Amino acid sequence: MVRLAAPLADHGAASRGKHHSGADERGTGEGSAIQEKCYLPRFLQIPSDLTVEEGRFCRIDFKVGGLPSPDVSWYLDGKAIRPDDYHKMLVCEKGVHSFIIEIVTVHHAGVYECVARNRAGESRFTMRLDVIAQELLRPPAFTQRMQNSRALEGDAVRMECKVDASPPPRLFWKKDKDMLRVDPNRMSLYQDGSGRQCLLIERLTKADAGWYTLSAINEAGMSTCNARLDIGTRATQAMKTAPPGSKTLKLLSSLSHLAPPAAEPPVRHTAPLYESEEL
Incomplete structure (x- = not known):
């Protein structure tokens, strides 16, 4: 009986060992499947x-x-x-x-x-x-506004203002109702860190007259500032120069050697003398 029991005991251990081995194989397979799907x-x-x-x-x-x-x-x-x-x-x-x-x-x-x-x-x-x-967010506000200006043809003019805003605004210049076309030969735009803005126009012409508007825009809002620029014509020469050989010039030359009467002092003209061909 003892001899028979020993082989049975060995057979049971083998079975358990085989079953345990099979479980390891299934576990390995499941682990591989999970690893592939992660x-x-x-x-x-x-x-x-x-x-x-x-x-x-x-x-x-x-x-x-x-x-x-x-x-x-x-x-x-x-x-x-x-x-x-x-x-x-x-x-x-x-x-x-x-x-x-x-x-x-x-x-x-x-x-x-x-x-x-x-x-x-x-x-x-x-x-x-x-x-x-x-x-820190402030809409644009003009702390110094542009002033109306008058100038003569050929002169230069500066249109200045100052705007305060945070963050710094985008700026748009207009003349009358259209965007300003900046002529680089006569016009310049300047600004500094304090918010001062300047438009300089040189050698003015009649076409430069009109309304100038500066618009400042940032995330908080918008503000505008405008001013009028008038251009005048320079006065022409008051005294006309008589052309050579004219009757007026000959008459003035013939009278130049005559002395005025002693009783009357020379006439002093207080206004410009305009000469005419009708003399």
Whole structure:
């Protein structure tokens, strides 16, 4: 009996060993199948840096792939961001994600990091969000306005004004109702860091007369300033010069040797003498 028991015991151990070996093979196969179906997260579309005004709505879209679908986390300057009344994280179709800030404040400015994780690993990207504070955002305002000017043909004139705004505005010059065509041979535009603007026009002509308008525009609003420029004609020579050989010149020459009467002093003319062919 003892001899029979020993072979049975050996047979049972072999069976268990075989069963255990089969389980290892199935486990290896399942592990290989799982490994084949896992893909590292990969960002297919990432946002660029943004600048947003305080109090505005901000939406950041990006696209990420991976298998299984990765979990996404956001960090601001290294601190984790949790979804709340101000921050929302949405998943749209085809792997498109959105990170939303309902009302932007100056505290939302900084470097954002987005991390996507699944069983295969993780990927990340960073972006910067700049916030323009409300107190720094000012619509254009003309602190010095252009003045109406009068000049003569051939002269030069300067039309100056000063505008204050944040951020610095874009500027547009008009003459009457059309955009000003700057003649580089006679016209120059100048500005400095204090907001002073200057239009210089040289060798004025009659065509330069009219209304000049400067418009300043930025994200906060727009303002305009205008002035009138009038151009006068230079006066012609008051005294006409008698042409050589004329009757007037001969008459004046024949009288030049006669002395005035002693009782009457020479006549002094107080107004310009205009000569005429009728003399």
